Amino acid sequence: MKLVLIILTGILALSSGRAQEILTYRLKSIGVGTTSIYDSYLSPLQYDGLQLSFIDEQLRATNLLKGRVVSQSMLNFSLASTLNPAQNAATYAGYFSGVFGELYRLPLSTQNNMPTVFAGVTGEALVGILYNTRNGNNPVNVKLHLNLNLSLLAAYRFQIAKQALQVRYQLSAPAVGVCFSPEYGQAYYEMALEESNENLFHFASWHNHQRWNNYLSLELPLNRFALFIAYRNNYYALKINGLQTRITANSFFAGVSMYLHTVSSRTYKPQYRYVF
Amino acid sequence: MCFKSAYACLFLVCLSSCVEIETYDNTPRDNFEALWKIMDEHYCFFEYKNVDWQQVHDDYSLRIQDKMSDEDLFAVLNEMLQEVKDGHVNLVSVFDVGRYWKWFEDYPANYKSELIEQYLGFDYRIAGGLYYKVLPDDSIGYIRYSDFSSSIGNQALNYIFTQFKDCPGIILDVRNNGGGYLSYSTLLASRFFEQKTRIGYIQHKTGTGHNDFSEPVPQYITPSEGVRPTQKVVVLTNRKCYSACNDFINAIRYAPKVITMGDRSGGGSGLPFSSELPNGWYVRFSACPTYNAEMQHIESGIEPDVPMQLSDIDVQNGKDTLIEEAILILKTE
Structure with missing residues (x-):
């Protein structure tokens, strides 16, 4: 079977007239930071605490639009533990999001000594759960989003003492989407009774939902991989059915990134290259 | 000019989604205002x-002092909450639990645990939260369920009702059951229905106004696929039947072969939500009203089919009037 796949891939590569060359950037990083959670369904008070996050990102160069398009996918998993101001009640939170999209390299990037700048649209699915340990019939609030995000990415390479470095900044924010929200005083118990829950999903845009993900990283390329540190700032605000949620987080990340150079489906030894 | 208008519109749209967090200091005044507003909304x-x-608000606000002690503040806030006369409204601090219990304190108990021992003896069986036995003299099946927080399992119910299959009737004693999980109420009630039956409605608040309510959502009991008793059932009730137990009594009234007997239940039909004050005190309040199938409130309790009080003479003779009358009804029919 593997042999067939290799032959097929080879035929496809030959039929295109030249070998298929794909450059892929992989990043895995772990972050820790502070977070604040305010969710009026659970409490009128803001909870503060710590957040642990994991990011798995992939950027892949494509041949679209003369090689100007890079596809991005990112999986993000976060867990948070927070306390109320009196420190006698806890809210735990967990979020999982998957982002997939295409980024277009803007023409200004072609000039020398200029940052490479991409802009694009990504699709995102986000599942989150907030759990207050002390509440009785309203212990949980669920966050569900399907978004189209606008994304801006800038990367700049430079050297210090002959050591190559790369700094990167990415801002992404949802423009339109669909989200879930209970009604103002609706219990999840009642939702389970209803045969049709037509009022639970809402159109979401800047009039009721704002989210900003600011992401600033620095990479130190080594022989086969790069060390990675980053700062991420998240802002999430949702205002639907008289309910309000605001979550902010500031985290520092450390991880390893790697560039995989694939020619005709064969991956060569990792080597530090640039996707962007 | 056109771009300026567009930017202005975008700014206003974004502004509309800004989340405003009302901040409170941990002072007697702010704790009072926070509690009043939680309840108000x-x-x-x-x-x-x-x-x-x-x-x-206007009356109790006058009693709030900047330098009052926690105990004094708790007393004022608890007194304020008792204005709504609701057993589901509590204020909880590390040193006390504020509560309203007039719904049973002002009425006869109609229950004595030592009398129950006369019937259960010491050889009764226990299945989760259910104590049960076939009463030796009359062959009536007797189940005592005192807490809807205690687990009920389908297998246990199958076993109990199989054990009772030759009994002429069953007594289900839920007196002094202060509530617990609605899921157990529904699970137990489903054993006594032969077809899907609407037993009530539930609403929720849709906004901060006192009358901002959703359309009522009907609640149904679907008959259990497990063992269902075929004989008459008498459910014993008293004023301490509250919350999930009140919900059970409301549901069971619509079952075809069930008679409720005893005193009016305590009520407590509002599904309680929780919140908190800046000083960390926990507050519970009725948030979602439930109704019977006729869309009438059951917050103040439910009248039984057969009103019955515990007689002093019976108590002196070691008899429980309600159980004796239930046996009589079940044997007669």
């Missing part, structure tokens, strides 16, 4: 109980 029975909550 979320409590569901102001209209039904004819409570002027703004007047309550």
